[in-house]
Amino acid sequence: MRLPARLLPATALTAASVLLTGCFTGTEQATDASGTGGKRIRVAMLQPPRSGLSPLSDDAFKLSRWSTAETLVRLDAEGDAQPALATEWTRSGKSWTFTLRDGVTFHDGTKLTAEAVANSLTRAATASPKPRILDGVDLTAKADGDRVTVTTRVEDPLVPQRLSSPQLSILAAKAYRGKTVNPVGAGTGPFELTKVDGTSSAALDRYDGYWGKPAKAPGIDVKYVPDGTARAAALRSGEADIVEAIPVSQAAVLDQDLVTEVPMPRTNTLYLNTEKGAFRNPALRAAAREAVDAGSIVKGVYEGRADVAEGLLGPALPWAAGLRTPVKRAKAGEPAGETVTIGTYTDRSEMPEVAAALQQQLQKAGFKVKLDVREYANIESDALAGRFDAFVLSRATVLDSGDPAAYLFSDFASDGTFNLSHLSDPEVDKALEKAADTPVGDARRKAVVEAEAAVLARDAAIPMLHERVIQGDAAGVVNAAHDPRERELVTADTYVK
Template sequence: MRLPARLLSASAVSAASVLLSGCFAATDSTSTGAGDGGKRIRVAMMQPPRSGLSPLSDDAFKLSRWSTAETLVRLDANGDARPALSTGWKQSGKTWTFTVRDGVTFHDGTKLTADAVVRSLSEATSASPKPRILDGVELTAKAHGDKVAVTTATEDPLVPQRLSSPQLSILAAKAYKGKTVSPVGTGTGPFELTGVKGTSSAALNRYDGYWGKKAKSPGIDVKFVPDGTARAAALRSGEADIAEAVPVSQASLLDEDQITEVPMPRTNTLYLNTGKGPFKSPAIRAAAREAIDAKSLVKGVYEGRADVADGLLGPALPWAADLRPSDAGRTKAGDPDGATITIGTFTDRAELPEVAATLQQQLQKAGFKVKLEVREYAAIESDALAGEFDAFILSRATILDSGDPAAYLYSDFGSEGSFNISRLNDAAVDKALAKASAAPAGEARRKAVIEAESAVLGTDAAVPMLHERVIQGDATSVVDAAHDPRERELVTAGTYVK
């Protein structure tokens, strides 16, 4: 039986540190800086690449967090679009015209042009599957001098926000010549990706031809460490300078000045399979919803370092709570009557197996028979998307791609959504999602998003349990590491080790 992480002995933590010993030692091809004597930044990342670091997958967010691949647009702290590889844009009906920044070169020395932008965007729109930021979006791009015209099938008020998604990074031509898209030596950021060793490590060097401010660090050495205890141990032992996503159970073992805690637009949710099995019944889904005690999860598993969820959207979007209606009209719970269910989750986030064990007890108390299936995420995602489980526990970012939750809601709960683990196919939900997607930015869109959230919650296809706070570990020698709620930035041009 798997013990909760907080019960691991000191010897287990020590063993994790031993396993990491030497893992950040630079190789011949990646150890060089720029001859300035600066220190390379050693980063322990949580999840290994799932798709060979293809920017058309979730691996794009690793490229963004390493400041190696960039997009036309970036988002500010409020989620508003700001210039990046594009210096400005304007809308005319279905078409948005973006001016491409002059003086930018890719890491292979070739020049950023409008044609290069069109090539990258076209590769994304024709990919199978498409990046989820393009779910439900028909988008074409054409070059006109130093400008790129991006046209959608219908007027889309969020085209600039969509183009800020790391999955729409702009890469050099040679990135697209193989069977997969390769970001090695093809980005535009302050750091050049120089080597990748499968799912174990990656290395980046400072790119001195960067169009913006020169990186202060000569490079980054990345180790993929799925085990949260090992990531925390690497920071404690001095093997890592930055540890991504420190488990709650390990936070107390670090010095307070090594921890930064930020409310995240990330919700720990129980997705219920509406397509088959016991949860095809709305009454049985309602029974599961009523059986869950989220407060005990926050207190017991997360040690108070999380917020109880009232909806899918949490405190990282403060307007959501003010606009959200009551739960009046929810389906009445039925009797589980010993229904057997299998709940899946993954080990990459250390708290989730413990969440699963706690839910197992709560649901069994309510009359369910519960089996658990726990694997690494890479080994379980395809089964979850195929509807192989009755329920699935997922830690899900709600504004990861565009800074707007409508894209997440469509992806996870639209009948055509690419991440519809609940297998939800509900006409009222689809209608509400379409309204939210079409609404103009601002108050009208926020209200439409909450209406869509309410429609989803009304089906009990998903039971939001808690909103997470990210715990990032930084050695005291690290200066200006990013602490980004959207998980887009980690090491920036301004980050360095003293």
């Protein structure tokens, strides 16, 4: 059982403070060395880089959150594509042509050209493994004057949204040497990445040649603090200005004026194995659905800092709720002592507690329940192989394109690459394919919600709750981004008083 932070022994809080000792040594509210004034922004982040800050990996989201690497396209709040390094684009069948913004330079002083853009996109498209956003997508990029033409093997209405992914950031030619990609001094954003200290820290300085509004802060100093208690302590002690991913257990004991919660496109879901075992029976899947009390999990495990799920898509996609219609589901059967095994992982601190709560709820309904809890790296292959009757997962629902159709297809199509439910249903496949093929806009959103309904009608997955980003901003921080997609954190408008 987790103890609230206010009940933790003093030694635990002291240990957190020790973890932070020297975290920002030499940068405490440091002013700009150039003499232009302002304070550097000290950021405590959850995870250290896993791939040397390569934009072709999940590390790309760090580069995006620091406003150092940029993409051709950005997404607005609705997930629609908007200009960034590209000012406009047109489509012709399988090809999309993007016109580049004038006056953009990389941090090494070289100009943004169509050749540089094509080079970045080609390196991403030919990487092994490919960036996740290009999984299953064959893409080529060709320079043509001040424009770049991107062509896919089959018609793809999501190309602009795909190009908004931080994993397709555009970097200077110098970043691509050998097999690695080094983003230091190679971006186009308002901050230049100047120093990387492995998995310990990073530093960025304002880039005065930025094509847009100049950054208000002189720079950013980043420390990686994996321990949640230590990150919260950094905010409490004043050692950090912005702290990402504050654990639920710590949020309650911080000054609430310093904590911001933002609904994020991430759903905590119970996936049921429809291929074998007890949950091959639709009536037993329905029994499990009726047994799950998501409200008590939100209250008990998340201390009210989450939203009870109405569907797979949550409040971070506000259009989904208005398009839903009632879903006709199977009638619940009698578990009669059926034994099921639920798997989950320890990497997110709430997951084991959620699984334990589900165990109690399902046992109360008549199931016999075993738990298998491991680190994610040690359990994912078993989950994908269908070795569990059910699996609890915190799942991003818009992945990298800002569009939920890709997530739904990946998780619930017969040939989906992340089909934990092992669902194979022709009607579901038909609905998923329609959603994937419909042009971007209201018609696509309607098709997405219809595909969601098809999945829910089979009880292949039981959405329980939608998580929130819990971010800490010190009292002097102005205009820190609170982004549900976790693509932005420090922007050109962010500064410390």
